[in-house]
Amino acid sequence: MIKEEELDLLLNELFQRYGYDFTNYAKASLKRRVNRLLTIDRFTSFAELFYRIKNDPDYLTHLVEELTVNVTEMFRDxxxxxxxxxxxxxxxxxxxxxxxxxxxxxxxxxxxxxxxxxxxxxxxxxxxxxxxxxxxxxxxxxxxxxxxxxxxxxxxxxxxxxxxxxxxxxxxxxxxxxxxxxxxxxxxxxxxxxxxxxxxxxxxxxxxxxxxxxxxxxxxxxxxxxxxxxxxxxxxxxxxxxxxxxxxxxxxxxxxxxxxxxxxxxxxxx
The missing domain is CATH 3.40.50.150 (Vaccinia Virus protein VP39)
Known part of the structure; x- marks a missing residue:
């Protein structure tokens, strides 16, 4: 489970390095999605995920997909x-x-x-x-x-x-x-x-x-x-x-x- 300070570190890195600002997104929701990312991509620790983000720009697209919610349907409601x-x-x-x-x-x-x-x-x-x-x-x-x-x-x-x-x-x-x-x-x-x-x-x-x-x-x-x-x-x-x-x-x-x-x-x- 990701800690509060680790989430802040991640969000700051995304903003400073790539210009994506998630800092005012609801923290509880972001935590759930980062924890899901750790599971599906089989990271053994937050440090491993953070290293990947810092050193692999191609991973960014996948990360943004996971942090943003893409659930929709035609004529919803x-x-x-x-x-x-x-x-x-x-x-x-x-x-x-x-x-x-x-x-x-x-x-x-x-x-x-x-x-x-x-x-x-x-x-x-x-x-x-x-x-x-x-x-x-x-x-x-x-x-x-x-x-x-x-x-x-x-x-x-x-x-x-x-x-x-x-x-x-x-x-x-x-x-x-x-x-x-x-x-x-x-x-x-x-x-x-x-x-x-x-x-x-x-x-x-x-x-x-x-x-x-x-x-x-x-x-x-x-x-x-x-x-x-x-x-x-x-x-x-x-x-x-x-x-x-x-x-x-x-x-x-x-x-x-x-x-x-x-x-x-x-x-x-x-």
């Missing part, structure tokens, strides 16, 4: 996507061009879910979806549009519950054990690495997704990231958070109103 379909998209439709930011998007299931909603609302042609994550290896998948075929049954059920009316399989082709989504979706996506801790705003958006990321941050970092989103969102734009996340006690709360059905969607009022 279907009721939320139904609200977006019915109440948010009609507002976005009034804009001449739509910019949407998926921050901490992991492998991109959420981004493709949103692209499908836009397609069905005849808005995809005038939209750009910015897909960003701190982990460069997971976002590479977004450019390929490949997802396990074994997940399609669950994704199809989520899609229907979100208000989808079409045959979900019409959006992809099967390749062995993979579902390959239509390239028209990828053509409307900009994929890049972005560190919510240290990087700045890079555009003005009408809609920002950041779901199930803030729960791993402490209060100080949550406020910092939410302020970044506030600076990146145009007036009357929308922020979508995860099911266990909230704007209510944040520094920007006074400028936002939550959707009446209590989904985790807030609209910027001023």
């Amino acid at each position: 279907p009721a939320l996507f139904k609200t977006i379909r019915e109440q948010v998209l009609p507002v976005l439709a009034t804009h001449p061009f739509i910019r949407i930011w998926h921050a901490g998007c992991s492998t991109g299931e959420e981004v493709y879910s949103m692209a499908i909603l836009l397609e069905e609302a005849n808005l995809l042609h005038k939209s750009l979806l910015y897909a960003t994550d701190i982990n460069p290896s997971v976002i590479e998948n977004i450019k390929k549009g490949l997802f396990p075929l074994s997940q399609m049954k669950q994704y199809s059920e989520n899609y229907i519950l979100s208000g989808g009316k079409k045959d979900f399989s019409s959006y992809y082709m099967t390749r062995y054990e993979w579902a390959k989504f239509d390239e028209r979706f990828q053509s409307r996506m900009i994929v890049a690495t972005h560190n919510l801790v240290s990087d700045r705003s890079f555009n003005e958006f009408q809609l920002i997704f950041c779901r199930n990321v803030l729960i791993y941050f402490d209060k100080e970092l949550q406020d910092k990231v939410l302020t970044l989103f506030d600076n990146s969102l145009e007036r009357l734009g929308f922020i979508v958070l995860g099911s266990k996340e909230n704007l209510r006690f944040s520094e920007i709360a006074g400028s936002y109103a939550q959707m009446e059905n209590k989904e985790k969607i807030w609209r910027k009022m001023r």
